[in-house]
Amino acid sequence: MNIFEKMDQEYAYDGALGAVYTREKTEFCVWSPKADGVTLNLYRDSVCKIPYGTEEMKSENGVWTVEVSGDLHGVYYTYSMNFDGEISETIDIYAQSAGANGKRGMVVDMSRVNPEGWENCGYVTLENPVDAVLYELHVRDFSIDGSGGFRNRGKFGAFAEKGVKNAFGDEIGLGYIRGLGVTHIHLLPSFDYGSVDESSAKPQFNWGYDPVNYNAPEGSYSSNAADGLTRVREFKEMVKAAHESGLGIVMDVVYNHTYSADDSPFNMTVPGYYYRHNANGTLSNGSACGNEFASERAMARKFICDSLCMWARDYKVDGFRFDLMGLLDIETLNLCAEKLREINPNVILYGEGWTGGDCPLDEELRAMKKNARGLPRFAMFSDDFRDGLKGSVFIDTDCGYINGGENPKSAELVKSLMCGGLKNPDVERDNREIWADAPQQTVNYVEAHDNLTLFDKLHVSCPDESEETIIAMDKLAAALIFTAQGIPFFQAGQEMLRSKPLPNGGFDENSYKSPDSINSIKWNKVTENAEIVDYYRGLIAIRKKFPQLRLRDADEIRERVSFEDIDGGAILMRVDDLFVLINPTDKSVTYAREGKYRVYADDKRACAEGLYELEDVLTAKPKSVIIGTSFN
Helix, strand or coil: CCHHHHHHHHHCCCCCCEEEECCCEEEEEEECCCCCEEEEEEECCCCCCCCCEEEECEEECCEEEEEEECCCCCCEEEEEEEECCEEEEECCCCCCCECHHHCCEECCCHHHHCCCCHHHCCCCCCCCHHHCCEEEECHHHHHCCCCCCCCCCCCHHHHHCCCCECCCCCECHHHHHHHHCCCEEEECCCEEECCCCCCCCCCCCCCCCCEEEEEEECHHHCCCCCCHHHHHHHHHHHHHHHHHCCCEEEEEECCCCCCCCCCCHHHHHCCCCCECECCCCCECCCCCCCCCECCCCHHHHHHHHHHHHHHHHHCCCCEEEECCHHHCEHHHHHHHHHHHHHHCCCCEEEECCCCCCCCCCCHHHECCHHHHHHCCCCEEECHHHHHHHHCCCCCCCCCCCCCCCCCHHHHHHHHHHHCCCCCCCCCCCCHHHCCCCCHHHEEECCCCCCCCCHHHHHHHHCCCCCHHHHHHHHHHHHHHHHHCCCEEEEECCHHHCCCCECCCCCECCCCCCCCHHHHCCCCCHHHHCHHHHHHHHHHHHHHHHCHHHCCCCHHHHHHHEEEEEEHHHEEEEEECCEEEEEECCCCCEEEEEEEEEEEEECCCCECCCCCEEEEEEEEECCCEEEEEEEEC
C-alpha cells in the first residue's frame, strides 16, 4: 500500500468541502491530512495585499475547518498551508468563483447572483440522447469577429444578445443556432483556466484545456474578470438565454490534468495526492500536458463528482463532454453519472475514449473505447467515423470514403458506421473493432476543434479537385452524420464551410492559441454560403422528422437497417420505408426498383417537407446522397 492509498483508507471524507455559506455564517472546510496547520485568510477584494482577517483552522481526521460569523457573500479568501514549516498561500480547490487569474476564491451566495426568471429556467430535455444534435463552439469564437455586430464581443454576455445580424442583415447568434435545428451547444472549456492573463486588455486566445479552478467560470469571458460575482452572473445569463431559446448547454470539462502540477492549488493543498506518478516517482503524462489527475483516489473521485454536480445544480448545465476521458477511471465516471442523473435525469454525457500518451493506471479500469460497455450512460467520439469518412486526422493527405474515390472495402466500414458502429451480422467488420453496445454510446462526427476543419482537410487531401467537388464532398459527409444511427456532432461553422487559413498559405490544424483572425466565426459566411447552411439545416430537419434515423437500441438497428451494394462502393441503406442512397464515387449511380419514391434530399437541396417524387429509378449524382421514402 502506497502513501496515497493509506491516506484514502485512513482519511477519506464524504462531507461538504469548500466555503459552506449561509447568511448568518460560513464554514470553511479543506481536506489536507498531512498539513501541520492551515490558516484562513479573508480579503475585501481580489487585489489587496493584506487580509482584513485571518482565522486558524482546526483539524479533525484530516479535515480542517473554521466557522466565521456574518454574511460573507462576495468576500475573497485563501488558505495558508503549513507543511514542515514551509507556508504557501493557495486558493481553495472548491472555490465557486475567483478574482482575476484565479488567485483568490470567493464566497458566493448563488441565489443572489441569479438572473431574473432563473427559477423558471429548466433543463432542456430529450426522450433519448440520440435525439440530440450537438454543436461545438468556443465562447470567444462565437462573438469576437467584427462581422457579427455583437456588443459583448468574446464574452458570455454575447449569448444573451437578441436580434444580432451580420453585415448582410441575416440573423446570427443564438437565434441562428436554434434555427439550424441544433439541440445542444457544446462549449469548449469555460471554467477558470491558466493560459490567458485575465488582467490584460491585450487580445489573447486559447482553447482553454488548461484547468486551474474547475468550479469557477473563466474570467476572460466575463465583462469584469476582477469581480468574482460578475463571472458567475454572466455565465448563468448565458445558460438562461440558451434555455429560453430551447438550446441545452454542454460543458467541456478537463478533469484529466491541470494547467501545472507543482504549483497547482491541488498540489499546494495535498502535495502529490491528486496526481498520478510513474513507478520511479515522476509525474505520469498520459495527457501530453505534463501531468494526470488521479481520478481513482477517493478524494480526487469526490472532487470530480462534487464539481460536476455543482455545475449541473447551480448553473443548470445540461451535459458534459470529457476531454481525454480514457485517463479517467470507470468507477468514478459511473458514480458521477449516477449522481448527475439524480439532479437531471436527461443529462448528456460523452467524451474522448482515448489518451494523449501512456498511463500507469490499468487499462481495464480506464474509460477507453474498448471499455465502453462498462460505461452505459456515456457516449464516446467515434474516431472510426471521423477517419473512415475523410481519412486520418494524423495524415493530412490521407483520404477516406467520401474523398477517396472508388473503394468498395471502405464501403463495408461505412455500413458499420451507419449502424452506430454496432455489431451487425450482415456487415463485414472485425469484432475487435466494435466497441459500442447501443447507439446512445456513439458520437458521429467528421470535424471538431482539433485538427483541420473538414473543408480544409478536403482541400489538402484532394488538391486537384474543383471547389464544386470539394463542396459536394462536404455535403456528403454531413448527410452521413445526420443519417447515421447514434448522436450527431459538428463544429460551429462547419455548416458554412469553416476554414482556418494561415497568412503564409496552408491551413491551421492546431489553432489552440492562434489569433482571433484564424479562430473566430466569420458570420458573413452564413449569407455567402447560404446554400450549404440550408443543406445542413435541411438534413437536421430530416433527421428529426424520421424516427428511423434515431433508433433506440442495437437489436432494433440489426432488425430494421439493411444495405444493398451498388457499383464502386456506393450503398443503399434502408430503414423500413426510408432509404439513403450513398454515392462517394466520381460517377452518377442508379438504383432501379419498381415503386414510387418521395425525395427529401439530393445533391443540391435537403428539405423535411420533401422535394419531389420519382418512380422506379433513383439516380445519385457524384459525391452525393438521395434521401427519401418509398410508397405505393
